[in-house]
Amino acid sequence: MSKQVVFYPGALEERDGKLVQMGHKCKDCGKTSYPAVELCPFCSSENVERVPLSTTGTVFSYSITRVPVGPFKPPIIGGYIDLPEGTRVFGQIHAKAEEMKTGMKVKVRTGVIWTEKDGTEVIGYHYVPCETGSGGA
Ligand SMILES: [Zn+2]
Incomplete structure (x- = not known):
């Protein structure tokens, strides 16, 4: 079995056999941040x-890159996703460029996002449209 690492320490955690994104909820101001940080970025508390983040959100904005970046092949869609708890998360969106629009609902997927030359699998997340008819994992 190949070695697996999470792309950013602490960003994902296994809960009930599934990987979930973990954020920090501030007990003083009530806001949630991602990735988890030691201090609340809003009030410095x-x-x-640590709390699991919502698994669905709304696309706030996005951009499409049409050249390869690192291990990713174009078109690469990167976007900001607004979660119901008020947190804005950046991530790749796996969708057809022509179906992208701001305000669309997306859901998170976790899994291998790239494989290093030594075979190490890097685990991360991306988003997919909620109302996709193409099935998928
Ligand atoms: Zn706070």
């Missing part, structure tokens, strides 16, 4: 707890 250290009174934060």
Whole structure:
């Protein structure tokens, strides 16, 4: 079995056999941030707890890159996703460029996002449209 690492330490955590994105919820101001950080970025409180993030959100904005970037092949769609708890998350969106629009609903997927030359699989997340008819994992 190949070695697996999470793309950013602590960003994903296994819960009930599934990988979920983990953020920090501030117990003082109530806001949630991602990725998890030691201090609340809104009020600088250290009174934060790790919480799983919502798995669906709304595309706030996006851009499409039409050249290869690192291990990713174009077109690469990167976007900001607004989650119901008020957190804005950046991620890739796996969708057809022509079906992208701001305000569309997306859901998170976790899994291997690239494989290093030594075979190490890097685990991360991306988003897919909620109302896709193409099935998928
Ligand atoms: Zn706070």
